[in-house]
Amino acid sequence: MENFTLEAAVIALQLQQMLMELGYELDLNSGRKIGDFYTEDGAFLCSSCAYRGRDSIVEFHRDHLMRVRGTHKDGVRTTRHTFTNLRFDIQDNNHWSVYFISAYYAGEGTPPVPKLAGPTTVSDCRMFCRREADGKWRIAEFGVTPIFLGSDSSRTAR
């Protein structure tokens, strides 16, 4: 386990903040600006999918949004990604990895959504991050492995 220096602690907070902004983007903006979070060559990987390159990731989220509009009550899927247990692995000043747990809550229709019975999925996640020339941290690779599946998980697309 790393013993953080002041500089490293600030980076850890920056990455934590980025992750929480990512959750907000997915839940409150349906991932319309998800491309801003990824490097040009970024990858999104799940157990049965692989989207490589920013354009491919943006397209995945756009397609998901279109499916929701066509199949869900009111054309809306209410979601909240909650992220806990963040662990940081430092490669160098410009390359860090963040490992964490995602508990994902989802249901059809607009909030408040009734019948909450726990998370839809609990997943192990990894996020390889790179600080680019403009000083901003972006995601070079995001990987997700579902560990527990709850109600409505068959309709979970991300």
Add this chain to the structure above:
Amino acid sequence: MTNLIVETALTAMQLQQLLMEFAHELDFNSGLKVGELYTEDGTFILRDSVYRGRRAIIKFYKDYAARVIAEEKDGVRTQRHSFVNIRASVEDSNHATLHFISLNYSAGGKVPVPNLTGPRTLIDCYMKCRRGTDGRWRIAEFSNKRIFFNDVEIPGQCGARAS
């Protein structure tokens, strides 16, 4: 998105600590000293109700505690506010806003409470904070919105809590 530097990172940590103290006060002291965490003119917005000023907020929690004693099993409501996904937006050295998600576990009766089926509610929250002349951060405005809720009725409960 706030790009945290050393100074704003320190503020973010101070505010995170304030938030955790707030949860501890609600869960372990029924919010009876929650007034200390608000500014004198602080505002608490709960659905359609607005409590303005520290006195009004203190009264809300005192009234709630009295209802718990009168109506809940064993006169106790056990709850835990689990705050996650905290995003800090630092406006200047004395003003900042936290956005976060509250997972609220609660039920009537003493610990350990059986039959857990997950959180009772998932709530979007924001908390506007202000640093006073004594250097301490306090809550200037706290508001929340229910996103998911478990609507299974539990006999004897006072109803979903503030946050």
